[in-house]
Amino acid sequence: MKYLGIEPGRPRIAVFDFTSCEGCELQLANKEETLAEFLSAISIVRFREVSSADEGDYDIALIEGAITRADEVERLRAIRTKAKVLVALGTCACYGGVAKLKNAYDLAEANREVYGSDPKETLPTRPIRDVVTVDLEIPGCPVSKAEVERIVQHVIWNIPFKFPAYPVCLECKQLYTVCRFEHGQLCLGSITRGGCEAPCPAGGLGCWGCRGPATDPNFEEFITIARERGFSDREISERINFFGALEVAA
Amino acid sequence: MKINLDVDVHHLTRVEGHGNIRVAVKDGEIREARWDVVETPRFFEVMLKGKHYTTAGILTARICGICSIGHCLASLRATEQALGVTIPETAAKLRLLAKHGETLQSHWLHLFFLAAPDFVGLPSALPLLEVKPEVVHIARRLKGAGNRLCDLVAGRTTHPVALQPGGVARMPPREKLLALRDELQRSFEDIGATAALFGTFAIPAFQRETEFVSLKGETEYPWIGGRLISTDGVEHDESDYLQMTNEYVDTRNTSKWCRLSRPSFAVGALARYNNNYRLLHPDAARAAEQFGLAPVCHNPFMNNVAQLVECIHVTHEAIRLIDELVQEGPVETMTEVTPRAGVGVGAVEVPRGILYHHYEYDEEGYIIRANCIIPTTQNNANIHQDLPALAKNFAVDGMTDEKLELLCSMLVRAYDPCVSCSVH
Numbered sequence: 001m002k003y004l005g006i007e008p009g010r011p012r013i014a015v016f017d018f019t020s021c022e023g024c025e026l027q028l029a030n031k032e033e034t035l036a037e038f039l040s041a042i043s044i045v046r047f048r049e050v051s052s053a054d055e056g057d058y059d060i061a062l063i064e065g066a067i068t069r070a071d072e073v074e075r076l077r078a079i080r081t082k083a084k085v086l087v088a089l090g091t092c093a094c095y096g097g098v099a100k101l102k103n104a105y106d107l108a109e110a111n112r113e114v115y116g117s118d119p120k121e122t123l124p125t126r127p128i129r130d131v132v133t134v135d136l137e138i139p140g141c142p143v144s145k146a147e148v149e150r151i152v153q154h155v156i157w158n159i160p161f162k163f164p165a166y167p168v169c170l171e172c173k174q175l176y177t178v179c180r181f182e183h184g185q186l187c188l189g190s191i192t193r194g195g196c197e198a199p200c201p202a203g204g205l206g207c208w209g210c211r212g213p214a215t216d217p218n219f220e221e222f223i224t225i226a227r228e229r230g231f232s233d234r235e236i237s238e239r240i241n242f243f244g245a246l247e248v249a250a
Numbered sequence: 251m252k253i254n255l256d257v258d259v260h261h262l263t264r265v266e267g268h269g270n271i272r273v274a275v276k277d278g279e280i281r282e283a284r285w286d287v288v289e290t291p292r293f294f295e296v297m298l299k300g301k302h303y304t305t306a307g308i309l310t311a312r313i314c315g316i317c318s319i320g321h322c323l324a325s326l327r328a329t330e331q332a333l334g335v336t337i338p339e340t341a342a343k344l345r346l347l348a349k350h351g352e353t354l355q356s357h358w359l360h361l362f363f364l365a366a367p368d369f370v371g372l373p374s375a376l377p378l379l380e381v382k383p384e385v386v387h388i389a390r391r392l393k394g395a396g397n398r399l400c401d402l403v404a405g406r407t408t409h410p411v412a413l414q415p416g417g418v419a420r421m422p423p424r425e426k427l428l429a430l431r432d433e434l435q436r437s438f439e440d441i442g443a444t445a446a447l448f449g450t451f452a453i454p455a456f457q458r459e460t461e462f463v464s465l466k467g468e469t470e471y472p473w474i475g476g477r478l479i480s481t482d483g484v485e486h487d488e489s490d491y492l493q494m495t496n497e498y499v500d501t502r503n504t505s506k507w508c509r510l511s512r513p514s515f516a517v518g519a520l521a522r523y524n525n526n527y528r529l530l531h532p533d534a535a536r537a538a539e540q541f542g543l544a545p546v547c548h549n550p551f552m553n554n555v556a557q558l559v560e561c562i563h564v565t566h567e568a569i570r571l572i573d574e575l576v577q578e579g580p581v582e583t584m585t586e587v588t589p590r591a592g593v594g595v596g597a598v599e600v601p602r603g604i605l606y607h608h609y610e611y612d613e614e615g616y617i618i619r620a621n622c623i624i625p626t627t628q629n630n631a632n633i634h635q636d637l638p639a640l641a642k643n644f645a646v647d648g649m650t651d652e653k654l655e656l657l658c659s660m661l662v663r664a665y666d667p668c669v670s671c672s673v674h
């Protein structure tokens with residue numbers, strides 16, 4: 001793949017999964033219309049979900065999932081020592097994601113409820129930055145493949161990537177999506193970082209904040225508006241805490 | 251000659267999630283043959299407690315990155331049963347269309363990217379991009395059509411947004427539905443080429459008598475709701491799913507195991523076929539016949555063929571549904587939902603088999619108790635039971651560790667397991 005006759009770098013990428021639904025790595029095989037170009041721009045050396053090959057060293061480790069067990073801590077640390085660049089892929093890896101919701105419950109009790117007298121090992125959920133140094137965080141539940149493609153372009157041309165400072169709201173305006181509040185729904189679009197191209201509001205659902213906060217979000221004003229629109233503190237709090245990506249109390 | 255074989259696979263590749271295979275044959279005797287799931291538990295059933303009815307479908311979609319639409323639909327069905335909601339007929343059609351999109355993207359992903367490489371001696375489908383790009387382009391087009399169908403109807407293919415309590419948020423634009431209809435119609439050429447390719451694959455000759463569980467189709471091949479049936483003659487109402495699943499905890503597995511008339515049973519495309527083959531589209535039935543798939547088929551490797559047969563059926567069904575939907579004028583796709591106390595069960599056939607969600611709500615619409623029983627949870631004990639039989643079958647002169655490892659891996663992959671789902 002050349003642009004203006006110049007050969008770009010072809011980064012060696014390995015994909016690893018921890019506690020997750022594996023939906024983010026699945027996005028790497030989606031967006032089929034540009035899949036061939038995407039795969040020819042990178043070199044996949046390890047990707048357990050779709051390949052049995054193990055082609056040795058890698059420059060970039062993509063990490064999907066949160067950390068919830070001691071063996072995951074060890075595995076992640078070992079990957080960190082081998083990777084030049086370690087990337088958190090998706091909301092679970094960046095913030096803990098929905099996997100972090102269990103931290104609000106007594107884990108011994110949870111274990112008894114699910115496994116009875118044969119409990120399974122489990123630790124409170126942590127994002128990967130709480131265990132190892134992370135070089136880049138790509139949020140999203142799931143990640144936007146279009147954004148991943150943009151980031152890969154920056155990587156192979158050696159140009160730093162900047163996430164948008166603006167919130168999801170801006171992208172709804174660009175798409176002529178009617179505000180979900182006008183449909184009587186709660187929406188976190190005004191405080192959540194854009195760049196996803198706002199698929200949830202366009203599909204009929206308010207934003208749930210999977211991408212973390214926009215730059216300088218006005219949480220107080222958001223909560224005032226949500227209350228004015230008739231949403232209870234319980235509803236607002238359930239929404240804000242859903243992905244563990246917006247650290248604020250309603 | 252005394253045969254000694256040793257297979258030890260840690261974190262099997264080309265499956266969703268983390269599982270291990272261990273087989274040891276000593277002096278011709280099977281000493282050990284195991285399938286163990288070591289995935290980290292996530293405790294979704296606990297997290298659901300105290301959540302609002304509008305959150306349940308969004309949360310449980312995250313159980314699985316591949317069949318998130320199926321989880322969302324089972325969740326919505328359980329919620330709507332509990333809250334006494336009947337969704338508009340058009341919404342039911344849209345949900346089924348989204349379901350078909352998911353079946354297509356998931357089955358094509360499995361057939362091309364996870365299963366096929368074993369039959370052509372490759373570690374993955376990625377090298378095909380260099381040596382046989384036309385196959386990758388067929389896979390890309392077929393899987394892409396499934397994903398575009400999900401995007402159009404559910405708003406997104408992974409973790410849907412338009413599927414909500416009360417129905418579906420909006421009717422997709424007519425011209426986009428018609429464009430997808432054309433794409434699906436054109437895909438039959440690619441499907442034909444795929445069937446020809448899979449016709450060249452040598453499916454391992456292996457049988458183990460198995461009980462197969464699925465929804466029972468009455469007039470149509472079943473996907474969403476209805477009675478439960480097994481090939482051993484067990485039949486129950488959807489709400490009595492616990493009598494069909496009988497989950498229990500195994501010490502060495504983070505996934506639970508299930509049993510019915512025998513120590514284990516199977517769900518998935520082959521189970522749906524075995525119980526409902528009479529209801530397939532004639533083109534799909536013809537393809538089954540050409541592949542030598544006949545009910546009741548007890549060869550688990552034939553689940554790959556059953557998925558291909560279902561892709562043909564589902565493509566026809568999706569076209570029929572689009573034809574019906576574009577005939578409808580501006581119609582309501584949502585009905586109002588009022589919280590009340592209640593209990594509901596939703597059973598949905600997702601790509602890997604029958605899935606159950608079961609919720610109890612308080613009068614304000616918050617969940618008191620939840621239970622989810624996942625297809626791969628139901629299959630794990632059966633895979634575990636298959637392995638000794640497979641090892642016994644193939645522990646013959648000329649067998650090597652590498653060949654047996656490949657056969658065991660292919661067996662597990664044939665179930666298309668969703669391991670992180672099975673632990674949830």
